[in-house]
Amino acid sequence: MTKRTLEELKDAVNSAINSNDAASLMECADELDALATSEAEAVAHNARGVGFYVRGNYAAALEHWHRAMAMHEELGNRSDVARVTLNIGNVHSSTGNYAAALEHYHRALAVFEEIGNRTGVASVTLNIGNVHFSTGNYPSALENYHRALAMFEELGNSSKVARLTGNIGNVHYTTGNYPSALESYHRALAMHEELCESGSVAATTGSIGVMHSSTGNHAAALEHLYRALAMHEELGEIRSVALVTGNIISAMFESGEHAEAEALLQTMDNMQINEPEIVVQREHHRALLQEHHGNIDEARTTLRAALLIAQEHMLAAKQAGVRKTLRDLALKQNDLAGYVEHNNEYTRINEEINGKESTLKMAMQDKQREIDAKDREHAQHMAVLHSTLPKHVAERVARGEVVNDQFDNASVIFLDIVGFTELSSTMSSQDVITLLDTIFTQCDAICEQHNVTKIKTIGDSYMCVSFDNVVNAARCALDFLHIAPTSHPVQFRIGIHTGPLTAGVIGTARMQYDVWGDTVNVASRMESTSEPGKIHISEALNEALNEALDKPHIVPRGEIEVKGKGLMKTYWLEQPVTP
Template sequence: ALAIHEELGDRRGVALITGNMGTVHKSTGNYPAALELYNRAQAIHEELGDRHGVARITGNMGTVHKSTGNYSAALELYHRTLAIFEELGDRRGVAIATGNIGIVHLSTGNYPAALEHCRRALAIHEELGNSSGVAQVTGNILTVLISSELYDDADALLQAMDALQIGDPAIVVQREHSRASLQEHHGNIDEARAILREALLIAQELTLVPEQAEFHKSLRDLALKQNDLAGYVEHNNEFTRITEEINGKEATLKMAMQEAERKMAKERNEHEKHLAILHSTLPKHIADRVSRGEVVNDHYDNASVIFLDIVGFTTLSEQLSSAEVVQLLESVFTALDNVCKNHDVVKIKTIGDSYMAVSFPHSVPRSPLATLGASVRNDNDPVPRFARNDNAHVFSSASAALDMLHAISHIASPTGSPIEVRLGVHCGAVTAGVIGKERLQYDVWGDTVNVASRMESTSLPGRIHVSEAFASLLSPSPSHLRERGANKTSEGNEGAPVIPSVSEENEGVPVIPSVSEEPGTWHLELRGETELKGKGLMTTYWLESVTL
């Protein structure tokens, strides 16, 4: 066609065909050839005084510079194009040039300016009834909204765009790229990858080279998020190859591999550091949830809370050096941590010399069949029948509390005096969650926690003070509760008055079965009614071990 126009001396026809040839090269990513042809066509249009032709070619040259990242040149060319179309009163041309200026602002990260120009262009296209222009600019606005992280607006606009009749496959490809970005934002990584792969096939069939590069870049980034080294290398290589062909640069596969490996290694190292920090501050199952991006905010209708406090620690610490105090607490808390681990009880925190732990429901506890002091369960032992009960957490916490007493009995202070502790246990509804931003902390809240703390503060040295609610679940049948003589207030119980029970002879009070009658290593002794701060009188019990 070009030869024919040249033979005929049709300069206008030559300019048009030359410009079209430049557009073909532009579409295939051969930008040097495109610019050469555009310059030739522009010269002819200027020679002929064809202002429309000059504006059109100038705009195409701006697109070439935009595609190669020369945004300042692109912006200058687009503004020149806009000025010509405004001078000519060409509303369609004004809309196109204005939209292109918006795209450049998008590429440079100036999203407010991008949104302003794209919306101005959309209004003109709608005014003109230009459906293809409306579809194209709508796609550009969708991209701006996603880049601006205005995802709700983007979701709504994508639904509106799906209702449009779009005949240009290039616009369809752009829309699908935006759809994939939204799916990625919503956490649907696999769906996003599938959309990108299908859109990439369309771009390859239509030889849309720049779009192919963008899809490979997006697929590469998704592979990085999923630690897919092979996928990362594959798409990074394709993105690099296409980009280098477009920009006329050269690079080797080895450099791409090394860069991919460095980025992947850095990502893995950062992820491992993050996990290490989480696991050092949170229980493992909670740390795993946090690392997956979950918001940990759980409610349990019934969980068992244990509080332990070292008796006379303030006085004892005054007799010790700082190093000895730290070493003593390290020994105590390490022993308690091991007990919690053996009984599927979660350590929550330590405050000074106090220790807090919780046994949650729906977890498999360690066997309470072992005698006191046998804190390590044989994994070959059958799981006790009550481990499948919803109240299994009560049995776990009872075993843990008894083993805590046993573990502490083997620890002596640097002065040689034995370490004594008080324990309190209560069960009920709790809320558990992770709080904090820089320093994460897993904690448990609720009235159950307050009552458990009161049980500990009103306990006695070397004893485990439990609530009636806990005792009832530990030995649910009425025949399991036995009074063994309530202790009246004494020097060792000063400040924690106990009201004597009705019968000193245990008349009419059921008896707890021994270990030979029912699985268990404990029995409950009725303490009586105990005054708890803020709670008034509550019936409480002592949890004691059974000596076999």
């Protein structure tokens, strides 16, 4: 196998992180070790840390991340230090230490913002949203998710866009908006499948299963949950296997499949996962099985241990569930004092949760309206920009960039309608506008087809640029010659020249994207000295086409006088350009 470079392995590690592929991360780490450099070793420790984290081995993950942190600090890699700090925050979040998680996240965020790492800022914002979601602050979770979503959309990170779409679905699910949740989950699932992200496909499939379980559709729930379980097992994602197994057990209790639930509980025991929510869920299931077998005292002892964990980590919903089961057990044993104690606590926690949820739902609705209003405003702003600027330029302007680009070999095309002044004098003003609109609309479509950027129209002239591909410019110009408006027969003069130019956006009220430089002037002279139905090209374009293509059909025109340039050797481009 060909030995991969450090940069190639870094890319492979990032890809494996995006898809939660623990096996690939470990393989990359082994290859990085073989490079025997300090930077490669640091990247290897980070990769192993993520791999162990995905597999639920948090102690090993922290060990490798702290070693990676020390090495990156010594190397002065501030971006990597921030990235590892973010990872350590993830461990604290997974173990229920949300205060420590937020501390690490904000520390990482400050570094990413300082060094201008927009991907890092977006990633931390996503994880801050996750903490707010876990602690029940759904409006803040939704706000951070939408903020991160907008950043990843601008960055073109489809993987993170898919993940955030699923996270937004989780917020809708938790607040009881099942139709919106299901819509978000299916959109996220389609994106993850298109990206071939197996781990994320499994997680989203599991989320759909949990939602079906909540609505009482146990058959659909188990179908999706078992599918998710198989995928997580194949990927070796122990933590995710434990989560999905717990959800399957819950669905089995609802459908009365106690024997199957007991077998799966043994599987969970063997995983030795210590994440608080998983532990409380597992022990609650154990107590229900003990009760099912008539072991009431054992069930009560198990539930009290689970309650202590839920209280320690402030898991209110888990506390309520355990209190309810303890209350029901007390009733079966005619334990009036126990019944009153647990019923009072269950009622208190439930009222607190319900009151909090009502307040949060109202706040969330307000936040959603605010987000929707901002989205509409942004969409309107982008629509205006797209109507006046090329799409790729509009997106840069929307991000606040100053567009001022230099190109070494741009090909400028000018097209002019032959005899337009005389022709238009015989037409009504409406017919003139219709004719120009027909011609220039077809020009726009041809430019789009060949990845050529329209710059502007000037009277009856059309100007466009291919910034980095002379072949695209040639094909575009040849297609221009075939434009044939049905109302009036017309011919075009076309000129092309290639060379350096400057491109940028000018103005604020009515922005315009334009290009400047001697290349533009020469291209204009090529058009003005062309002939009807012909494409007049410079020697520079002729040389570029001969380099790019095998025997393009170009005919020498000879030397002609060009204003401001003197005699220039020029050519005719005469037939379709093929590779």
